[in-house]
Amino acid sequence: TNSFLIHAIPPYMIHVGDGVFAELSVKKYSQAICCVDERVWQSHEQYIRDVIKDMTVIVIPSGEKSKSLDKYQVIIEHLLKNHIDRKGVIIAIGGGVVGDLAGFCAATYMRGIDFIQVPTTILAHDSAIGGKVAINTDVAKNSIGAFHQPTTVYYDTQFLATLPEREVLSGFGEICKHMFLDKHFYDFMQAFPDLAVAEENIETILLHSMQVKQKFVEEDPYENDVRKYLNFGHTFGHALEQISNYSLSHGAAVAYGMAFAEYLATPIGIREMLINYGLLTPLQLDVDFDTVYNLMKNDKKSVSGAIQFVLMDVIGHPYAQVVGESELREAFDNWRMEYL
Ligand code: NAD
Ligand code: ZN
Incomplete structure (x- = not known):
């Protein structure tokens, strides 16, 4: 595998390669919750389950429409129901949509908790760097957002095999x-x-x-x-x-x-x-x-x-x-x- 450090504030590691998702570690967190793109869940459920074990999974419908205030609220309610505290972490498994949405939830929930990014599209190589997270409104794309860096990125190329x-x-x-x-x-x-x-x-x-x-x-x-x-x-x-x-x-x-x-x-x-x-x-x-x-x-x-x-x-x-x-x-x- 290939790993490199992003010198953001705070800095974080990106791991790239076939199978790197298996290195996911959430030991330092009180709890973890996963947001997974619907198509990714359909194609890779077993692969993901083997790594995340019994973590709560929120399946996010595929497509840009999910970067909405509605879905934002759904995730926040899940976080509250699961008693995720400031020491918890959100794991975003999907393309730019799930990354931006789950990242924005992490940026704002309890004024900011950690999030781990697992990009599953080629395009998401772009969104994995730069710390921009956002949702859309009916008026404009990315109109509500924040800068919030992931704590780690696991870019597992195995997911890309099913990319249309x-x-x-x-x-x-x-x-x-x-x-x-x-x-x-x-x-x-x-x-x-x-x-x-x-x-x-x-x-x-x-x-x-x-x-x-x-x-x-x-x-x-x-x-x-x-x-x-x-x-x-x-x-x-x-x-x-x-x-x-x-x-x-x-x-x-x-x-x-x-x-x-x-x-x-x-x-x-x-x-x-x-x-x-x-x-x-x-x-x-x-x-x-x-x-x-x-x-x-x-x-x-x-x-x-x-x-x-x-x-x-x-x-x-x-x-x-x-x-x-x-x-x-x-x-x-x-x-x-x-x-x-
Ligand atoms: P996406 O997340 O919608 O994924 C594209 C499609 O591929 C979806 O239908 C999804 O269900 C499916 N999919 C994802 N992974 C798959 C896999 N491994 N196998 C099969 N199907 C899979 O779109 P995207 O192109 O990854 O990202 C676009 C979004 O990213 C836009 O909302 C854009 O605004 C945002 N973006 C953000 C930044 C940033 O800096 N934050 C940068 C670029 C783009
Ligand atoms: Zn672009």
């Missing part, structure tokens, strides 16, 4: 983002030039990809500076995700967003690489410029209507730039001809 194709591609969207942001990781990935080869080497790729995220987050934990570059592809990607009513996965949407960003800057092979990883397939979506433009203006990262983009002219050298409407319209026309 759509979620594999979504995860690779974020891996590719980290690859474009870091020349070293980009060069490393040249040994895994397509999705099939990359999937066979997922453990080492996840390790590298997480270390890119770690580098940005450690330099700027509260997103005042370089951490914003992690939003590469997200301004346009988020708009597209909303237009598709979330039928498009997050990572796939980010991939279209990175392609869009490339139309705003010097082409450096971003689209070609994304295609090699199975991304950027033609969309069956009704998208027009005005809808995208208005959603991007409302993005929480836009300041008084000015839309800031993360762009790149050289791999590993992102920069932020405000882009005006006419330039966006032109890039959108190019984008539309390719993907709609």
Whole structure:
């Protein structure tokens, strides 16, 4: 197994590898409770049971809708009923949804208790670092949240065997983002030039990809500076995700967003690489410029209507730039001809 330390406050260890979940230890806690994604529970119940023994399990319905105030309350009530005190721990087993939801419960229950993260999706390599936890409201995604670091992350690649194709591609969207942001990781990935080869080497790729995220987050934990570059592809990607009513996965949407960003800057092979990883397939979506433009203006990262983009002219050298409407319209026309 591979382990590394995240220098957050407080610092914590990430263990990556086939079978690392079995190393889960809750000896130092008074009680432990597990929140498990429904699909993960269906596919891996016995594997999980063997490790968690008789701990209470809360099964969380699959999907973004679970990051809600309703589910938040359900979990809090379980914690109270099970007499979880300040020395208790929540174990989150699932993708970003369960991680964000259970993490937010841990951040706020009794003003904060420990939580252990067991990511089961490729995309969750992203959410396992950075300490952001949140739930959604009807008005906006991630609108109620906190910074709360896990105490340990057990990233057991065995869970990934049952991950549906759509979620594999979504995860690779974020891996590719980290690859474009870091020349070293980009060069490393040249040994895994397509999705099939990359999937066979997922453990080492996840390790590298997480270390890119770690580098940005450690330099700027509260997103005042370089951490914003992690939003590469997200301004346009988020708009597209909303237009598709979330039928498009997050990572796939980010991939279209990175392609869009490339139309705003010097082409450096971003689209070609994304295609090699199975991304950027033609969309069956009704998208027009005005809808995208208005959603991007409302993005929480836009300041008084000015839309800031993360762009790149050289791999590993992102920069932020405000882009005006006419330039966006032109890039959108190019984008539309390719993907709609
Ligand atoms: P997810 O948690 O919804 O999982 C995707 C789907 O895969 C679900 O249907 C789930 O049931 C299923 N699944 C999960 N693991 C499986 C497995 N091993 N086998 C079979 N099916 C499995 O989505 P996600 O893509 O992991 O995460 C998306 C969420 O993460 C979003 O809500 C996003 O806001 C959040 N996120 C948070 C951060 C952060 O920094 N906190 C970063 C990125 C994304
Ligand atoms: Zn993302």
